[in-house]
Amino acid sequence: MESTSRIIVALDFDSRRAAEEVVDRLGDECRFYKVGLELLAAAGPDFIKHLVAEGHEVFLDLKLFEIPNSVAGAVRVAGALGASMVTVHSMGGTDIMAAAVAAARDFPRLRVLALTVVTSMTGSDLADLGVNASTEEQVLRLARLADGAGCHGVIASPQEAARLRGVLGSSSLIVTPGVTLPGESPSEHARPGTPRAAVAAGASHIVVGRTVTRAEDPVAAVRLVRADLGL
Numbered sequence: 540m541e542s543t544s545r546i547i548v549a550l551d552f553d554s555r556r557a558a559e560e561v562v563d564r565l566g567d568e569c570r571f572y573k574v575g576l577e578l579l580a581a582a583g584p585d586f587i588k589h590l591v592a593e594g595h596e597v598f599l600d601l602k603l604f605e606i607p608n609s610v611a612g613a614v615r616v617a618g619a620l621g622a623s624m625v626t627v628h629s630m631g632g633t634d635i636m637a638a639a640v641a642a643a644r645d646f647p648r649l650r651v652l653a654l655t656v657v658t659s660m661t662g663s664d665l666a667d668l669g670v671n672a673s674t675e676e677q678v679l680r681l682a683r684l685a686d687g688a689g690c691h692g693v694i695a696s697p698q699e700a701a702r703l704r705g706v707l708g709s710s711s712l713i714v715t716p717g718v719t720l721p722g723e724s725p726s727e728h729a730r731p732g733t734p735r736a737a738v739a740a741g742a743s744h745i746v747v748g749r750t751v752t753r754a755e756d757p758v759a760a761v762r763l764v765r766a767d768l769g770l
Contacts, residue, residue: 545738546764547598547714549573549748555582561752562590568761571623573598573746584620591621598714598746602654604628607638614639618646624714626694629653629681636688650692650712653685658696658717658728674730675699679706686711697732697740704741716746720763723750734767 548569550558558578562569572595574587579599590597599622603610610627617625627639636653643649655678656665662673670677678699683706685693692712695703703713715737717728737745747764754760 544571544596545744545768546734546761547571547573547744547746548751548761549575549716549746550578550752551575551748552578552752553581555586558582558586561757562593562595564757565751565761566758568758569751570594571596571598571744573600575600576602584616587620587622596623597621598624598626600626602626602628603639604631604635607634610635611638611642614642614649614651615645618643618649621648623648624650624652624712626652626654627690629655629685629690629693633684633688636685636690640689640691651690652692652694652712652714653681653688653690654694655681655685655699656695658730661729675702679703682706692743696728696730697737697742697745698730700732700737700740700742712743713741714744714746715742716748718745718747718764719750720767734764735769738768 550572552558572590574597587597599617601613603613614625627636639651643651656674665677678695679702682693682703686707694714696717697715700713700715717731718734718737719731721733734745751757751760
C-alpha cells in the first residue's frame with residue numbers, strides 16, 4: 540500500500556474554506572481525507588464530490604446509528620458521492636451493520652467500517668453505560684460482531700490494533716484515530732498511539748488531525764508522520 544494511502548488527514552473544520560486551504564497546501568502529499576459530521580454540515584455533500592473529482596479518497600465518518608433502512612439509505616448516498624469509506628456504529632447491532640454492507644454492494648469502491656469504542660472513551664465511561672468490560676474487551680466483542688455482519692473493517696484506537704489483527708485476520712481494514720507524533724499531546728484521545736506503533740500493531744490506516752491541520756507547515760508535518768512510519 541502506498542504511504543499516501545495509509546495516512547488519512549482529518550479535516551475537522553467548521554467551514555469549507557478552512558478545509559480547502561489545508562487540502563491545497565498539502566497537494567500531492569496527501570490523497571486521503573476524513574470528513575466528519577462537522578464539516579459535512581458546514582460544507583455540504585458538494586465538498587465530498589469536489590474532493591473525489593480532484594483525485595482524493597474520502598473517508599466519510601458518519602458513525603451511522605439508525606434503523607437499518609435509514610442506514611442503508613445514507614450508505615447509498617455516501618457511495619453515490621464517491622466516498623471510499625463510510626462508518627456505521629457497531630453498537631447498533633448486526634441488522635444495522637448488515638444493512639450498511641448490503642447497500643454498499645452497489646458501489647465497489649465503498650468500504651463499510653464499524654466504529655467500535657471511540658478513542659476518547661475509557662473503561663469508566665463504559666461502566667457509566669452499564670458495560671461491564673474493559674475498553675479492549677468491548678472493542679474485540681464489537682469487532683467480532685462487525686466481522687460477522689460482513690463489514691470490511693473497524694475503527695479502533697492504536698492500542699487495540701494488535702489484538703484486532705489477530706481476531707480479524709489479514710484482509711480486514713483497521714483504521715486508527717488517536718494517532719499523534721512522539722511527544723505530542725493526545726488531546727481528547729484517551730487511548731492514543733504514534734503512527735509507527737499503530738501500523739506495527741496491525742493498523743491498515745492511521746488518522747491524523749491537528750498534528751497536520753493545525754501545524755504551521757502542514758506539508759512538513761505530514762512528512763514527519765510518514766517518516767515515523769518509515770515510509
